[in-house]
Amino acid sequence: MPARNSDTRFGTVTRTFHWLVALLILTAILLGVIANRLPHDTAEALARKAQLFSFHKTLGLAAFFLGLARILWALEERRPVPLHPQRKVELTLAWLVHWILYLSLVAVPLSGWVHHAAMTGFAPILWPFGQTLPFVPQSQAVANAAGAAHWVFTRLLGLAILLHIAGAMKHHLIDRDATLLRMLRGVSAPDRPHPVRHAALPAILALALYSTAAGLATLLVPNTEAVASAPPPPPAAGNWTVEDGTLSITVRQMGAEVTGSFAAWTAGITFDETPTEGRHGSVVVTIDTGSLTLGSVTRQAQEAEFFDVATHPTATFSADILPAPDGYAAQGTLTLRGVDRPVTLPFSLLIDGDTARMTGTVTLDRRDFGMGQSYDDEAAVGFPVVVDVVLTAARS
Structure with missing residues (x-):
């Protein structure tokens, strides 16, 4: 042929x-x-x-x-x-x-x-x-x-x-x-x-x-703007105002890292460089969980098995700002999916006049908040969730 x-x-x-x-x-x-x-x-x-x-x-x-x-x-x-x-x-x-x-x-x-x-x-x-x-x-x-x-x-x-x-x-x-x-x-x-x-x-x-x-x-093409499931309330009163920032999470799924972020969140920050009674101030962060995008698994992350956005549209982190060996630490309580857990977020802070830039990272365990209970194999969905925070704030 x-x-x-x-x-x-x-x-x-x-x-x-x-x-x-x-x-x-x-x-x-x-x-x-x-x-x-x-x-x-x-x-x-x-x-x-x-x-x-x-x-x-x-x-x-x-x-x-x-x-x-x-x-x-x-x-x-x-x-x-x-x-x-x-x-x-x-x-x-x-x-x-x-x-x-x-x-x-x-x-x-x-x-x-x-x-x-x-x-x-x-x-x-x-x-x-x-x-x-x-x-x-x-x-x-x-x-x-x-x-x-x-x-x-x-x-x-x-x-x-x-x-x-x-x-x-x-x-x-x-x-x-x-x-x-x-x-x-x-x-x-x-x-x-x-x-x-x-x-x-x-x-x-x-x-x-x-x-x-x-x-x-x-x-x-769907709207790339995240739709807030329940708009967070105005930030708590403070002497610093967030001008820009990113709140992101990273988790391993099927052996690959997946990174996403929350598009809607607010932070009320009270901070003084000089501590009073061992505290530099406090922070209250309110997060619209429905604004999460997480790569190709966004919809899955928002379902009842994980963030359960329909039932728990917001998460809250309330903490005191304390001195730490390498900078500062926000030590308080994270309320997520109706579950309260103590969380300490170490962070660094660079203050230039009336502008401050903060970067912090903390690793959480999704099981502590009842997330992915049917995913008990870490090879499918990892237990650790890395939370990264970067923000720029101006002194009020």
Whole structure:
């Protein structure tokens, strides 16, 4: 069997590309559908869900690189002439579907890859080259845009696959010609080919359709502003006002670190450089737990198993500010999910006139607050949760 195409048959290389790409795409789609529908209410279920998503992403990436090779081969290699060159409309539709498939081979896995690279989370790509992409920042906004594009492009790919299969079946069962057999077994047909001019219109239409799909995807991008489940009350009275700051958490899930942050929180700070009765002051922090974003597991983190945002929309940390060997310590009580636990947050403080910059880190144990009780395997969700606080405050 010849490796290259001729005017009447597909060669071995083209047919191998066709069926291998089809196998990868269909398997990746099936794995993605199954993984999306699996629960994640136990450590075992989460591990199974993450494993299927890892396979889905890995196969999608393999389809991307194989698809690029397939497109380059198709652009360089001749294409056998159609069996019914007189059917102009049918040929235009067939080439349009082929161009949509070619574009999808790039756009679908690439948008999924960007979505994966833009956020931390579980289900890594199973390869040794890292999980990030050059020029793709770790950003919820970028992840949302790529996720919306992936959703739309996948539907366009699915439609093109259905039309492609329907066309092949129409040729095989209704026209009873050798169109399908040429790709299945390399059958040579027709006996006397007539030259056919490949018009640019199908490619232009495919690009226009994909541009429309990309525009639709922009309408589906969710608002990146966190929606407060219950707006925190105004900060308690103090002599310092927070001007800027970040309250972030980091936890290990399926062996990978996942970092997120709370978009809505307030702090009432009373602080004096000179201690009074061993205290420099006090702080009251109120956190809107519904404003948390945590990579690809944001929704899971907000459910009843973890932060239980619906029942406990806020968390509070009330503490005295005490001197410590390496700076200061906020020593008090953290109320989270209705559970009170003593917490000491060591922090450093740099004061320049009426401006202060504070950085602090504390490690909590999620089990102390009844979080993830069904996830008793630390390999699925780690027990330690690292809390990092960075803020800039101005003297009132």
